[in-house]
Amino acid sequence: MTRRAQLFAVAGMIGLCLGLIRGQTTLSLISLASLLWILSEWLLFYWHVRFQLPLLSPLRFVNGDSEANRSLWAERIVEVRVQLAREIRLFGVTLELQDVVPENLDLIPSAGGGTRSGPSKSWLVRNFLGFINAPDDSVPNQKRLELGFAQSEWRYSARVRAAGNVVFPGFRLTLQSTHSLFRIEKFIRFEQAFRALPSFVDAGEYRSLTKKSNVIPRHGVHRLLRSGMGSELLELREYAPGDPFKSIAWKVSAKRDQWMTRQYESEVPARVQLIVDGSSTTRVGGFGFRLLDQMTFVAASIGKMATNAGDPVGGVLLDERGSRRLPPMSGEKGFQILLRALGDFSINPSPPPSPLNQRLLDAAWGLLSQRYPELLDFKVNQYPFSFFPILPNSRARRRQRYLMAGALGEICGLSIREQVAMIHDDVTMARRIQELLNRSGIPWIAPVIALAESRDREPIRRMTQLAESILTAVGHARDNEVFVVMSDLLNCVGILEFLLPAVKLAVAKHHRVSFVCPTSTFRRPSRSVAANLSGNWSTDDLLFVAEQARLQIQAEQLQRELHRYGASVSLSGEKNAIRLIMAELEAAKTGRSKFQGASR
Amino acid sequence: MSTAADSNGPPTDSNLTDASDSQWNAIWIIGGLLQLLAISLLIELLLGFTESLGLMLRLSLLAIIMTCIVLRLGWLVLVAIQVSLFFQEPMRQPLEHIPSGLFFVLASMFAMVAAMKIPQSHRFVTDVFLTLFRIEIDQGSSTISSNTSETKNRRLFVRLSLAIWALHGTLIVLFAVFLLTKVPVGRQYDSWLQWSLQNGQAVWPGALLMVLMIALLVVVRENAWRQLEPSQARLYLRSIRLIANYRDLFGFERHRLRQLRKKQSAISANNAFGKSYSKGSK
Numbered sequence: 028m029t030r031r032a033q034l035f036a037v038a039g040m041i042g043l044c045l046g047l048i049r050g051q052t053t054l055s056l057i058s059l060a061s062l063l064w065i066l067s068e069w070l071l072f073y074w075h076v077r078f079q080l081p082l083l084s085p086l087r088f089v090n091g092d093s094e095a096n097r098s099l100w101a102e103r104i105v106e107v108r109v110q111l112a113r114e115i116r117l118f119g120v121t122l123e124l125q126d127v128v129p130e131n132l133d134l135i136p137s138a139g140g141g142t143r144s145g146p147s148k149s150w151l152v153r154n155f156l157g158f159i160n161a162p163d164d165s166v167p168n169q170k171r172l173e174l175g176f177a178q179s180e181w182r183y184s185a186r187v188r189a190a191g192n193v194v195f196p197g198f199r200l201t202l203q204s205t206h207s208l209f210r211i212e213k214f215i216r217f218e219q220a221f222r223a224l225p226s227f228v229d230a231g232e233y234r235s236l237t238k239k240s241n242v243i244p245r246h247g248v249h250r251l252l253r254s255g256m257g258s259e260l261l262e263l264r265e266y267a268p269g270d271p272f273k274s275i276a277w278k279v280s281a282k283r284d285q286w287m288t289r290q291y292e293s294e295v296p297a298r299v300q301l302i303v304d305g306s307s308t309t310r311v312g313g314f315g316f317r318l319l320d321q322m323t324f325v326a327a328s329i330g331k332m333a334t335n336a337g338d339p340v341g342g343v344l345l346d347e348r349g350s351r352r353l354p355p356m357s358g359e360k361g362f363q364i365l366l367r368a369l370g371d372f373s374i375n376p377s378p379p380p381s382p383l384n385q386r387l388l389d390a391a392w393g394l395l396s397q398r399y400p401e402l403l404d405f406k407v408n409q410y411p412f413s414f415f416p417i418l419p420n421s422r423a424r425r426r427q428r429y430l431m432a433g434a435l436g437e438i439c440g441l442s443i444r445e446q447v448a449m450i451h452d453d454v455t456m457a458r459r460i461q462e463l464l465n466r467s468g469i470p471w472i473a474p475v476i477a478l479a480e481s482r483d484r485e486p487i488r489r490m491t492q493l494a495e496s497i498l499t500a501v502g503h504a505r506d507n508e509v510f511v512v513m514s515d516l517l518n519c520v521g522i523l524e525f526l527l528p529a530v531k532l533a534v535a536k537h538h539r540v541s542f543v544c545p546t547s548t549f550r551r552p553s554r555s556v557a558a559n560l561s562g563n564w565s566t567d568d569l570l571f572v573a574e575q576a577r578l579q580i581q582a583e584q585l586q587r588e589l590h591r592y593g594a595s596v597s598l599s600g601e602k603n604a605i606r607l608i609m610a611e612l613e614a615a616k617t618g619r620s621k622f623q624g625a626s627r
Numbered sequence: 628m629s630t631a632a633d634s635n636g637p638p639t640d641s642n643l644t645d646a647s648d649s650q651w652n653a654i655w656i657i658g659g660l661l662q663l664l665a666i667s668l669l670i671e672l673l674l675g676f677t678e679s680l681g682l683m684l685r686l687s688l689l690a691i692i693m694t695c696i697v698l699r700l701g702w703l704v705l706v707a708i709q710v711s712l713f714f715q716e717p718m719r720q721p722l723e724h725i726p727s728g729l730f731f732v733l734a735s736m737f738a739m740v741a742a743m744k745i746p747q748s749h750r751f752v753t754d755v756f757l758t759l760f761r762i763e764i765d766q767g768s769s770t771i772s773s774n775t776s777e778t779k780n781r782r783l784f785v786r787l788s789l790a791i792w793a794l795h796g797t798l799i800v801l802f803a804v805f806l807l808t809k810v811p812v813g814r815q816y817d818s819w820l821q822w823s824l825q826n827g828q829a830v831w832p833g834a835l836l837m838v839l840m841i842a843l844l845v846v847v848r849e850n851a852w853r854q855l856e857p858s859q860a861r862l863y864l865r866s867i868r869l870i871a872n873y874r875d876l877f878g879f880e881r882h883r884l885r886q887l888r889k890k891q892s893a894i895s896a897n898n899a900f901g902k903s904y905s906k907g908s909k
């Protein structure tokens with residue numbers, strides 16, 4: 028029963044009583060008729076709730092498939108079709124059905140809006156007569172049904188924002204009587220979970236434009252300019268005891284009157300080791316705007332290009348939970364395994380603890396109201412009465428907290444004692460709310476995570492973990508491998524001494540180490556940014572320029588430090604970073620100390 | 628960018644939208660204003676006491692009523708009619724006067740419901756307007772077209788809604804008349820009271836009504852319980868247990884929090900002592 032119905036009922040009852048007492052027939056009649064009208068609306072509404080709503084069973088087809096556990100791709104369009112499986116009858120009520128879209132999906136407005144949207148509204152209509160127009164039904168994932176219908180379906184499109192997972196929770200329905208006297212909100216659970224694989228740049232095989240040899244080695248095999256068991260001659264040298272007789276260069280030995288031995292080139296695969304640091308600082312932000320999204324994009328692109336060239340790709344994925352090693356794999360199957368691992372790695376774990384505040388409570392209340400409205404019903408979620416607090420706002424907050432504690436207790440399967448702890452302990456409540464929001468696919472943005480908490484609280488531990496991962500990768504490496512370390516190092520310039528020994532060791536073992544540092548602005552820091560901005564600067568422009576200047580200083584320090592140890596550094600997750608890595612890989616294949624020649 | 632001139636195919640929505648926008652806006656505005664005006668005038672007529680007021684006051688009253696309607700205050704219309712009747716209708720009327728006021732009641736009901744129809748079904752009078760004047764509009768493409776199935780459906784919907792509403796309102800009013808004539812109220816109450824006392828009964832068969840009420844309550848509660856979802860039923864039981872044991876649990880929790888605070892203060896004190904000690908030793 029809505030507030031409107033309550034007001035009608037009160038007015039009707041008062042009018043009826045007064046009319047009967049004073050003997051005013053018409054007044055009594057109007058009041059009684061209004062009460063009967065409310066009653067008839069309730070009966071009709073109740074019939075729909077009792078007998079028609081249980082028949083409602085919407086089905087969702089994502090990219091034409093109703094089964095879950097499939098894979099989607101980040102930054103690609105997903106076509107969703109919703110269909111009502113069974114026929115239901117509506118009469119005198121309005122049903123709004125909304126397919127709740129996860130946060131990792133970006134809805135694409137339907138062309139031409141909804142079927143009921145009118146023309147572009149004039150100033151008069153927008154500002155003064157807006158109430159006359161129909162409400163905006165152009166929300167593509169929503170359908171409004173009014174009168175009896177057989178079957179209905181609608182479609183909408185969305186773009187996957189980032190790698191990770193995409194979980195469609197279900198449908199939110201609102202049934203209300205024609206005059207909004209009665210309304211019920213429900214959530215029909217129809218969960219479909221998809222793994223979102225990271226996007227990548229498929230630029231084909233990376234090859235140098237300079238001709239290096241006449242003989243092209245097999246796919247995936249590269250000629251390394253070091254002595255080995257290849258077929259191409261590398262050099263001639265004096266015979267040393269132990270050299271095989273078959274490698275003696277007889278003609279040259281005869282000319283020089285000295286035993287000479289032929290040295291052949293090595294034919295080796297060039298392996299790439301991707302070390303991705305997914306610490307909590309890289310997961311802060313909306314989907315598609317996290318530092319981790321830049322890193323997974325670069326990692327997937329490098330993996331694709333290396334796979335095209337036939338080079339095995341392995342990796343180490345590390346965060347606060349530990350590290351996971353991926354053995355070097357080649358071929359399309361290996362690339363798919365790498366993508367799946369990156370996709371799973373992009374799913375946010377439990378966020379770091381955050382203090383409880385009203386915004387966090389409101390966010391949780393909004394989510395519970397949307398997805399668990401039946402658990403916030405006071406008829407089933409009761410709490411002990413108290414006279415205190417007396418002030419209405421405080422009473423409302425108390426009521427909200429008790430209802431939320433009850434709902435969270437039911438959702439998380441907590442004991443009653445834990446439920447009471449949530450009511451009185453802010454820390455426990457904040458932790459449970461964070462868990463709920465994170466589990467529901469809400470990104471790590473305020474208020475899920477406080478901005479103060481998003482700073483790196485343990486940079487030394489992170490550097491140590493990163494160094495250990497590099498050492499582990501070096502331990503599993505053979506020779507002449509390329510280590511691509513993707514980590515947020517810009518804020519750790521002052522504590523690089525914990526990382527540098529591992530880099531030094533890797534370089535000393537004839538590996539190549541390349542760092543990719545994502546930037547918060549998604550752009551390479553440059554001093555010329557301010558010059559490119561013209562006209563009047565807004566506050567955002569000023570902030571952007573200041574951030575770029577700060578990043579530029581940090582980037583220069585970082586590059587200076589790491590270049591001293593023979594490691595290359597690329598900033599931001601742009602294509603330039605991928606090109607740098609591929610150039611490093613090309614140099615590693617030939618064994619040169621520096622890459623040369625034009626790149627692709 | 629393609630234009631209507633260089634496209635060889637049939638005219639698209641984008642070509643026609645500009646042309647039909649003004650027509651659309653005009654229809655929307657005229658329909659909405661007509662609806663507001665009709666309801667307000669009707670209500671103003673019902674409020675007979677305004678006839679003695681000046682023009683400006685009447686216009687002001689009209690504006691207030693329109694505002695109430697726009698703000699979805701349909702209940703306020705009911706209250707206004709009730710207040711008007713409360714002060715104007717003569718007291719102690721016999722029930723035989725009902726048929727004469729039937730039209731008035733029906734009109735009041737129409738005004739009350741139509742007031743809520745504006746925000747609710749958006750285009751009540753607009754649709755009627757379009758239907759009556761046989762203007763066919765394809766709402767999907769925002770263009771005026773000749774004839775589409777959607778237009779037909781919409782017209783059918785409007786006609787059906789009108790018929791249903793009229794039938795519904797009339798039935799309700801007739802049923803209210805029936806109830807008022809059958810239930811012992813007003814002057815009939817005295818005779819009913821005398822009849823009850825003469826036959827040795829209570830003032831009203833209260834006991835019977837009480838039993839019926841309790842039985843009805845049991846049925847309703849049982850029905851409500853059976854309709855709960857499993858999670859709601861679990862939550863209900865959980866909340867009942869919580870209320871029963873709340874004082875004890877709150878005591879445990881308060882004790883735990885107190886211990887936790889003591890522990891934290893002790894740790895912070897130790898840290899402070901350690902810092903000062905290390906400074907002193909240096």
